[in-house]
Amino acid sequence: MKFADFHPGQVIHAGPYVVTPEESVAFATAYDPQWFHTDAQAAQDGSFGGLIASGWHTCAIAMRLVVDAALHDSESFASPGLKYVRWPHPVRPGDALRLQAHVHAVRRSESRPELGILEWRWQLFNQDGTQVLELEATSMFRLPMALRQLL
């Protein structure tokens, strides 16, 4: 998609992304080696009755789905940050995650007119329809001259 293809109210769907046990444990072993992410036997007796994925892994999966569905062929070049992140429900190995991205705002930067700014909410749902991730992201796009003049 190009920056010009985004509009407020738009909903972008992507997935499913199936979280394998191997990938979940590998991610956590590298970046979030807490026992309930990495030790299946200990996790059985833990709060969730089994392994859960790192919340950062869930975020990374959302990013992958957003890149594949919307950013891979865009003018996207950076993000200044996220308004918030919520992990309302654990992700378990074997879950199949689907993305819904709701576009809130599409505008040109007032201070840097070569920049397009997108504000959108990303949500991931598991195979039962339970929400496992919600965040609001700001994405920045480097606009081609022609589009800049149109806006």
Place this chain on the structure above:
Amino acid sequence: MKFADFHPGQVIHAGPYVVTPEESVAFATAYDPQWFHTDAQAAQDGSFGGLIASGWHTCAIAMRLVVDAALHDSESFASPGLKYVRWPHPVRPGDALRLQAHVHAVRRSESRPELGILEWRWQLFNQDGTQVLELEATSMFRLPMALRQLL
């Protein structure tokens, strides 16, 4: 550290974590395959004059430093989310990142007294002292009975 070891005003230091080019490209190839994260030649001509790490990779590195410095031997078991995330400056392959975690609040959940709640700000700085990440996280701890009675 245990939940009882945290107190408001506390500052926890960790690192450095050196971001190798191989790890940076591998993370982005899996989770954020935008060209300025994965294609060194194209990135030379891009906005940053070279490859930069995925912001999600930067977050994952902060988590790893937090686990190693504070959570690995704690009662931590989950996080409901983050108040915000900011990526004020790009991370480049070769950067050596250091963590500062500032403890804001340490309290017991009113609705679930077996839960300890920690609110803290995580910042990563590169080898030049430039801030590359800031976020505010909430972490939850399952308190042992004795500590619960003391609070």
